[in-house]
Amino acid sequence: MPIPLRQNLKVASYLMRQRLAKKEKFPLIVELEPLFSCNLACPGCGKIQYPTEILRKRLSVEEAVGAIEESGAPMVSIAGGEPLLHPQIEQIVQELIKRKRFVYLCTNAILLKRRIERFTPSPYFSWVVHLDGLKERHDQAVDRVGVFDTAVEAIKLAKSKGFRVTTNSTFFTTDSPKTVREVLDFLNDELKVDAMMISPAYAYEKAPDQDHFLGVRQTRELFAAAFSEGRRKKWRLNHTPLFLDFLEGKQDYQCTPWGIPSYSIFGWQRPCYLMGDGYTETYKELVETTDWSKYGRGNDPRCDNCMAHCGYEPSAVMATTRSLRESLRAAVGTH
Numbered sequence: 001m002p003i004p005l006r007q008n009l010k011v012a013s014y015l016m017r018q019r020l021a022k023k024e025k026f027p028l029i030v031e032l033e034p035l036f037s038c039n040l041a042c043p044g045c046g047k048i049q050y051p052t053e054i055l056r057k058r059l060s061v062e063e064a065v066g067a068i069e070e071s072g073a074p075m076v077s078i079a080g081g082e083p084l085l086h087p088q089i090e091q092i093v094q095e096l097i098k099r100k101r102f103v104y105l106c107t108n109a110i111l112l113k114r115r116i117e118r119f120t121p122s123p124y125f126s127w128v129v130h131l132d133g134l135k136e137r138h139d140q141a142v143d144r145v146g147v148f149d150t151a152v153e154a155i156k157l158a159k160s161k162g163f164r165v166t167t168n169s170t171f172f173t174t175d176s177p178k179t180v181r182e183v184l185d186f187l188n189d190e191l192k193v194d195a196m197m198i199s200p201a202y203a204y205e206k207a208p209d210q211d212h213f214l215g216v217r218q219t220r221e222l223f224a225a226a227f228s229e230g231r232r233k234k235w236r237l238n239h240t241p242l243f244l245d246f247l248e249g250k251q252d253y254q255c256t257p258w259g260i261p262s263y264s265i266f267g268w269q270r271p272c273y274l275m276g277d278g279y280t281e282t283y284k285e286l287v288e289t290t291d292w293s294k295y296g297r298g299n300d301p302r303c304d305n306c307m308a309h310c311g312y313e314p315s316a317v318m319a320t321t322r323s324l325r326e327s328l329r330a331a332v333g334t335h
Contacts, residue, residue, distance in 0.1 A: 096317035177225035220249030259314025
């Protein structure tokens with residue numbers, strides 16, 4: 001099972017409490033961005049396009065932990081920028097684990113070997129290493145030769161020390177069903193990572209490369225072909241079956257942007273981490289003062305080609321909880 005039983009049970013309990021409280025909008029996981037600076041300049045990401053004074057800023061431990069506590073979310077994805085550049089990143093992780101939050105620390109793995117001794121394996125903690133393809137493809141995606149080999153070495157090291165390791169792979173128009181299958185086979189069968197996350201690239205407005213983002217039709221065709229002949233069942237994919245169905249075009253949902261909100265040095269981002277329409281100080285203010293009807297496919301042109309995890313995984317999760325069949329399917333990991 002790619003998602004640990006402990007996590008499944010805690011999230012299920014959390015969802016039940018929200019339903020009993022009759023809450024309509026609540027976070028499933030918070031994307032915490034404690035900094036925007038990075039040691040790579042990936043053409044598909046625009047975080048380092050901020051001015052120098054912004055790239056020098058860091059969330060404090062108190063700010064980071066306070067935001068997660070205020071939101072009440074059971075899971076945290078720490079992204080950036082490169083989180084391992086944050087001088088207090090291990091304290092942030094430790095404090096969140098103390099509060100029994102499931103923490104996913106996203107990294108390009110360049111610094112992982114040097115920083116790993118600062119962390120301790122825990123059932124509440126997972127490394128998330130970005131790998132956007134095999135060697136040539138990944139090094140091209142991050143615009144630096146040798147990063148793939150560094151990441152593979154770091155994954156093996158983390159696994160040897162008892163850490164849970166997940167990967168995150170983003171796919172562009174330069175990918176094919178073959179390249180998708182190749183990297184997932186490698187991660188699943190050769191590196192034997194604990195779980196894998198996948199995502200179609202979204203046209204992030206600050207990204208230097210605006211030419212290789214997938215549209216909805218292209219996304220569905222890519223994943224339908226990559227998943228054909230029952231291939232997806234063998235991969236340890238860290239997604240609900242319904243989200244994978246969504247990527248293939250077998251399901252369609254409305255976006256649920258408040259389900260995976262983003263908190264950074266600017267505050268809570270409206271409406272999601274991919275679109276910057278302002279910020280609020282609290283999650284409560286984000287939910288109550290954002291006009292959510294303005295967003296989603298058919299409402300905002302910027303949303304028309306989006307099939308991103310941050311908006312549609314929560315929608316798939318909620319659809320799963322409303323169906324006994326889908327709940328059982330998700331529980332046993334039947335993709």
